[in-house]
Amino acid sequence: MNILALSGNVKTPSRTASLVNLAADRLRRRIGGHVQSIELVDAAPVLFRALRADQLDVEGKVIVAAVEGADIIIVGSPVYRASFSGALKHLFDLVDYRALTGKRVVLAATGGTPLHGLMLEHQLRPLFGFFNAMTVPTAIYALEADFTDHELRNPAVLERIDRAIDEVAAITPALDTGALAAPEKRSGLAA
Numbered sequence: 106m107n108i109l110a111l112s113g114n115v116k117t118p119s120r121t122a123s124l125v126n127l128a129a130d131r132l133r134r135r136i137g138g139h140v141q142s143i144e145l146v147d148a149a150p151v152l153f154r155a156l157r158a159d160q161l162d163v164e165g166k167v168i169v170a171a172v173e174g175a176d177i178i179i180v181g182s183p184v185y186r187a188s189f190s191g192a193l194k195h196l197f198d199l200v201d202y203r204a205l206t207g208k209r210v211v212l213a214a215t216g217g218t219p220l221h222g223l224m225l226e227h228q229l230r231p232l233f234g235f236f237n238a239m240t241v242p243t244a245i246y247a248l249e250a251d252f253t254d255h256e257l258r259n260p261a262v263l264e265r266i267d268r269a270i271d272e273v274a275a276i277t278p279a280l281d282t283g284a285l286a287a288p289e290k291r292s293g294l295a296a
């Protein structure tokens with residue numbers, strides 16, 4: 106399992122990156138696999154050298170390939186102007202529209218106000234709906250006040266992380282046994 110911890114933060118240290126990496130680590134402990142981390146603070150200056158996928162240089166292609174090649178994506182963003190960061194959107198504008206079909210995705214965000222927690226449902230989730238990815242029902246939203254020195258401390262948010270991980274684990278065996286593969290590839294179901 107390739108788990109991608111993808112954070113839309115554009116500064117460091119970052120509460121969002123901290124939350125996303127914590128969730129990815131907990132998921133890895135639960136289901137195994139390998140975690141790769143990408144933070145937009147590092148990736149965006151490379152990706153913005155291209156406005157379209159056909160303009161990506163080698164370094165940019167490697168970043169986009171990591172997204173397209175992941176089995177599971179934990180994606181998080183700081184809330185910026187009531188949405189996810191523009192840097193994160195630019196990355197997904199460069200990802201092939203077919204590449205994320207059926208991939209499992211956990212949604213996360215950090216913000217300054219609880220009023221913007223629904224950004225996850227109204228903006229980030231539809232992005233993955235476009236990609237036909239399988240977002241788990243529990244989205245994780247943490248406030249600045251939930252962190253001490255950029256480390257997540259609120260047990261209620263930690264509980265939500267574990268719930269989202271349970272949901273990923275619940276749908277992972279189905280993929281491994283080929284239950285979600287094309288009908289002709291399912292053993293015993295071929296006509």
Ligand SMILES: Cc1cc2nc3c(=O)[nH]c(=O)nc-3n(C[C@H](O)[C@H](O)[C@H](O)COP(=O)(O)O)c2cc1C
Pocket residue numbers: 114115116118119120121122182183184185186187188215216217218219221248249
């Ligand atoms: C330019 C900018 C815009 C922001 N807009 C919002 C917003 O609309 N709603 C909100 O709840 N927080 C907003 N915030 C607060 C950030 O979402 C919050 O501090 C977040 O935890 C930062 O994440 P980071 O530590 O990963 O950078 C904004 C912060 C900045 C710098």
